[in-house]
Amino acid sequence: MAPFVTDWRGRFHGxxxxxxxxxxxxxVSAVVRACAEANVGIVPQGGNTGLxxxxxxxxxxxxxxxxxxxxxxxxxIDVANMTITAEAGVxxxxxxxxxxxxxxxxxxxxxxxxxxxxxGNLSTNAGGTAVLRYGNTxxxxxxxxxxxxxxxxxxxxxxLRKDNTGYDLKHLFIGAEGTLGIVTAxxxxxxxxPRTQVTALVALPGVAAAIALLGRLKAALSDxxxxxxxxxxxxxxxxxxxxxxTGPAPATAPWYVLVQVDDAMxxxxxxxxxxxxxxAAIDAGEALDATIAQSIGQAQQLWALRENIxxxxxHAGPNIKNDISLPISQxxxxxxxxxxxxxxxxxxxxxxxFGHLGDGNxxxxxxxxxxxxxxxxMxxxxxxxxxxxxxxxxxxxxFSAEHGIGQLKRDALVRYKSGVEIALMRSVxxxxxxxxxxxxxxxx
Numbered sequence: 490m491a492p493f494v495t496d497w498r499g500r501f502h503g504x505x506x507x508x509x510x511x512x513x514x515x516x517v518s519a520v521v522r523a524c525a526e527a528n529v530g531i532v533p534q535g536g537n538t539g540l541x542x543x544x545x546x547x548x549x550x551x552x553x554x555x556x557x558x559x560x561x562x563x564x565x566i567d568v569a570n571m572t573i574t575a576e577a578g579v580x581x582x583x584x585x586x587x588x589x590x591x592x593x594x595x596x597x598x599x600x601x602x603x604x605x606x607x608x609g610n611l612s613t614n615a616g617g618t619a620v621l622r623y624g625n626t627x628x629x630x631x632x633x634x635x636x637x638x639x640x641x642x643x644x645x646x647x648x649l650r651k652d653n654t655g656y657d658l659k660h661l662f663i664g665a666e667g668t669l670g671i672v673t674a675x676x677x678x679x680x681x682x683p684r685t686q687v688t689a690l691v692a693l694p695g696v697a698a699a700i701a702l703l704g705r706l707k708a709a710l711s712d713x714x715x716x717x718x719x720x721x722x723x724x725x726x727x728x729x730x731x732x733x734x735t736g737p738a739p740a741t742a743p744w745y746v747l748v749q750v751d752d753a754m755x756x757x758x759x760x761x762x763x764x765x766x767x768x769a770a771i772d773a774g775e776a777l778d779a780t781i782a783q784s785i786g787q788a789q790q791l792w793a794l795r796e797n798i799x800x801x802x803x804h805a806g807p808n809i810k811n812d813i814s815l816p817i818s819q820x821x822x823x824x825x826x827x828x829x830x831x832x833x834x835x836x837x838x839x840x841x842x843f844g845h846l847g848d849g850n851x852x853x854x855x856x857x858x859x860x861x862x863x864x865x866x867m868x869x870x871x872x873x874x875x876x877x878x879x880x881x882x883x884x885x886x887x888f889s890a891e892h893g894i895g896q897l898k899r900d901a902l903v904r905y906k907s908g909v910e911i912a913l914m915r916s917v918x919x920x921x922x923x924x925x926x927x928x929x930x931x932x933x
Contacts, residue, residue, distance in 0.1 A: 490505065490508060492537070493505065493508045493534060493537070493545070493554045493556060494545055494546055494554065495545060496537065496539065496542055496544070496545050497537060497538055498540070498803075500542065501542035501545050501896060501897075502545075502548065503532075503545045503546030503547050503548055503549075503550050504546060504548065504549060504550050504551075505532065505546045505550060505551075505552055505553055505554045506529070506551055506552070506553050507553045507554070508553070508554045508556055509553055509554070509555050509556070510555075510556045510557075510558070510559050511555065511557070511559065511560065512559040512560060513560070514560075514634060514636065514642060514673045514674065517555065517557075517560075517636045517671055517673055518636050518640045518641070518642055519640070520553075520555060521555075521636050521637075521638070521639070521640040521671065522639070522640030524553065524926060525638065525639055525640055525924075525926065528924065528926070529551065529552060529553060529926070530546075530550065530551065530552030530553070530925075530926045530927075530928075530929040531552060531553060531555055531667075531671070531926055531927055531928065532544070532545065532546045532550070532552050532553070532554045532555065532667070532928055532929075533555050533557065533608070533612070533667035533671045533672075533927075533928060534554050534555065534556045534557065534609075535556075535557055535558065535577060535578060535605065535606030535607075535608045535609035535612075536558070536580065536601065536604040536605040536606045536609055538601040538604055538605040538609065539609065539613060539892070539893065539895060540810070540812070540892045540893075540895075540897075541889075541892050541893050541894060541895030541896065541897040541898055542895040542896035542897050542931075543612070543613065543666040543667070543893055543894070543895030543896065543928070543931050543932075544609065544667075544895075546930075547896060547929065547930035547931075550929070550930070552926075552929060555671060557576075557577045557578040557606065557608050557671070557673070558578040558606065559578060560576040560577050560578035560579075560608075560673060560674075561576060561578045561579050561580075561583070562575070562576050562579070563575045563576075563579060563583070563584070563587045564576065564674065566587060566588070566591045566593075566679075567648060568591055568592075568593065570648050571593060571678065571679040571680065572631060572648040572676050572677065572678060572679060573587060573588055573595060573676070573677050573679055574632075574646055574648070574674060574675070574676045574677075575587070575607050575674065575675065575677065576607070576608075576673060576674045577606060577607055577608025577609075577611075577671075577672050577673050577674060577675075578606050578607075578608065579606060579607050580602070580603060580604060580605065580606055580607075581597060581598075581599060581601075581602040581603075581605050581606070581607060581610060582602045582603045584597075584607055584677070585597075585598075585602065588679050588682075589682065591679075592682055593679040593680065593681065593682055594679060594680045594681065594682045594683065595629075595677060595679055595680075596619045596622070596623040596629070596680060596715075597610060597615065597617055597619065597623070597626060597629060598617045598618050598619050599615060599616075599617040599618075600796045600799060607675060607677075608671075608672045608673070608675075610626045611626055611630065611633070611662065611663050611672050611675055612662070612663075612664070612665065612666050612667050612672060612893075613626075613664065613666060613891070613892065613893040614626050614627050614663050614664035614891070614893075615891060616845065616848070616850060616890065616891035617845075617891075618715075618716045618718060618749070618795075618845060619715050619716060619749075620845060620847070620848040620850070621714060621715060621716060621717055621845070621847030621848050622712055622713075622714065622715040622716075622751075623680070623715075625891070626663060627660065627663045627664065629677050629678045630659060630663060630675055630676070630677060630678075631647065631648050631649060631650065631676045631677065631678060632645050632646040632647040632648060632649070632659060632675060632676035633645055633646070633659040633662050633663070633672060633674075633675050633676075634646050634672070634673050634674040634675065635662045635669075635670040635671060635672045635673060636670055636671045636673055637669075637670045637921060638669075638670065638921060638922040638923075638924070638926055638927050642673075643658065643662075643670065645658065645659055646674060646675070646676050647676065648676045661917065661921070664893070665932070666893050666894065666895060666928060666931050666932055667927060667928040667931070668918060668922065668927050668928045668931055668932050668933065669917070669918065669921045669922060669927060670921065670922075670927060671927075680753075681753035682753065683751035683752060683753055684752070684753055684754060684755040684757075685751070685752045685754060685755060685756070685757040685759050686749070686750065686751050686752075686759070686788065687748075687749075687750045687751075687759045687760055687763045687781065687782070688747070688748070688749055688750075688781070688782040688787075688788035688791050688792065689747075689748045689750075689763060689767060689779055689780065689781045689782065689791075690738065690739055690745060690746075690747055690748075690779070690780045690791050690794070691739065691745060691746050691747075691748060691767060691770075691776050691778070691779040691780075692739040692740045692741070692742035692744075692745055692776065692777040692778040692779070693742055693743070693744040693745060693746060693775070693776055693777060694742065694743065694744070694774070694777060695743065695744060695821075696719070696744060696820060696821050696824055696846075697821045698744075698774070698775045698776065699719055699744060699746050699775075699846060700817055700818075700820060700821065700846075701770075701773075701775045702746065702770050702775045702776060703717055703746075703817070703846065703847060705766055705769065705770055705773075705775065706748065706750075706766055709762060709765070709766040710750055710759075710762060710763070710766070713750050713751060713752050713757075713759065714748070714749075714750055714847070715749045715750060715751045716747065716748065716749035716845075716847065717746055717747075717748055717749075717845070717846055717847030718746060718747040718748075718749075718795050718843070718844070718845060718846065718847075719744065719745075719746050719842070719843060719844060719845075719846035719851070720744070720745045720746070720747065720794075720795060720798065720842075720843040721743070721744060721745075721840065721841065721842040721843060722741070722742065722743050722744065722745070723839060723840065723841050723842075724798050724841045724842060724843040725745055725794065725798075727798060727801040727802060727805055727841065728793075728794050728795070728797045728798045728801045729794070730801065730805075731797065731800070731801035731804045731805070732793060732794075732797040732800070732801060734790065738780060739777070739778035739779055739780045740777050740778035742777050742778070746846065747791060747792065747794070747795050748763070749792075750762075750763055760781070763781065764781065767779045767781075795843070798841070798843050799852075802841060802854060802856070805856065806856070806857065806863040807857075807863045807864070807866075807867050808841065808854045808855060808856045808857070808863075809854065809855040809856075809866075809867065809869070809870045809873045809874065810852065810854050811851075811852070811853040811854065811855075811874060811877045811878070811888070812850070812852055812853075812888075812889055812890050812891060812892040813850070813851055813853055813877065813878075813881045813886055813887065813888060813889075813890055814848070814849045814850045814851070814886050814887045814890035814891075815849050815851070815881065815884055815885070815886035815887075816849060816884070816885055816886070817846070817849050819884040819885060819886065820846070820849070820851075822884065823880060823881065823884045823886070824842070826880050826884075827853070827876070827877055827880050828840060830876050830880060831855065831873065831876060831877075834869075834872055834873065834876050835855065835858075835866075835869055835872070835873055836858070837858030837859070837861065838855050838856065838857065838858055838866075838873070839855070839856040839857070839858065839859075840853070840854070840855060840856075841854040841855070841856055842854070849886075849890075850890040850891060851890075853877060855873050855877075874901075878901060878904075878905065882905050887905075888901050888905055889901075893932075894931065894932045895931055895932070896930060896931060899931075899932065899933070902932070902933070911933075914932075914933060915933060918933055
């Protein structure tokens with residue numbers, strides 16, 4: 490039972506009467522009907538890779554865990570329609586591999602893609618590194634199958650890009666974290682596989698320069714710009730310290746961005762376009778230096794530099810994590826304001842900042858000052874989080890960009906959402922789950 494009632498970071502610990510592992514939608518429906526008759530709560534679970542405790546039961550829970558990892562079939566790939574229909578328990582990496590085998594691309598990409606599942610991706614509206622070009626999970630979803638709180642099945646596995654027939658109900662289940670029903674399968678968009686790719690690591694004097702570079706690259710490359718990942722020097726240093734051998738590096742700088750550019754054309758002139766744009770950025774003072782990967786291996790090493798930051802932080806010790814989003818135009822002012830406010834509230838705290846600047850999402854993490862015990866520092870997490878979230882709200886942002894609400898951020902939801910928004914969410918919850926059995930203790 491332990492792996493199913495504890496999150497992977499060991500932060501949330503719950504209890505359950507049982508773990509049930511159905512293999513079909515009919516079995517999920519039967520389980521939910523039985524729970525409805527017995528008035529027992531249900532916690533849907535996929536790969537259990539979430540960061541907010543949404544996929545494990547709350548403490549002293551009498552619910553059951555419905556683990557969907559046995560629902561692991563790719564039901565269909567429609568090459569002409571460029572869609573894939575997969576069950577909730579298929580890992581994200583397996584969806585990517587199935588698309589690639591058909592000569593196509595499923596662009597959702599996360600650090601946990603080897604173990605997170607499609608159902609979990611839908612339930613949290615996962616983002617990742619390619620949102621700039623392809624959007625969040627919601628933008629990639631055409632149809633959803635879900636089991637409702639009474640055991641009935643909402644079957645809408647339609648691969649249609651146009652279906653103007655009233656309320657688009659699938660969106661209720663995307664991002665709902667299993668509180669409205671259990672997603673059992675989905676129809677997802679596919680795209681032409683990239684045949685020309687360029688990866689570059691760029692050294693920058695500051696975040697304002699990064700925003701200027703983002704605008705320059707958008708103008709030069711349009712939607713071929715897939716990823717634009719911002720990393721502070723401290724984040725890069727941590728990644729290199731715990732994962733050496735991450736490839737060539739440009740000059741030492743306070744900030745870096747990792748740029749990914751793809752094109753479906755085999756002979757697309759991407760390298761020349763990227764070199765020209767980066768050269769102009771250096772001449773304009775937006776960039777200090779740049780390294781362009783000369784092979785697939787070097788590109789993988791540069792991406793490892795970005796993807797290993799979170800793991801390096803875990804090795805370095807506990808840290809206060811914030812998953813925020815802001816209008817890109819507000820990013821520079823927010824970062825300056827937050828650094829000043831945290832210097833006063835938590836003197837000496839170190840800021841490990843990285844994330845998807847291209848879509849306004851930052852992982853704004855705070856590490857203990859040198860020489861300060863991590864445990865004592867973590868006691869300051871409520872204060873630090875309040876400082877950050879208040880500033881995020883003041884700058885028109887969101888305190889949860891892609892990690893969801895789960896157990897961790899329920900109080901923040903009430904604090905930062907308007908009364909009208911909370912009332913509407915409660916109305917939807919009551920309409921679909923009037924007895925509150927679906928993933929109790931999460932979101933609302």
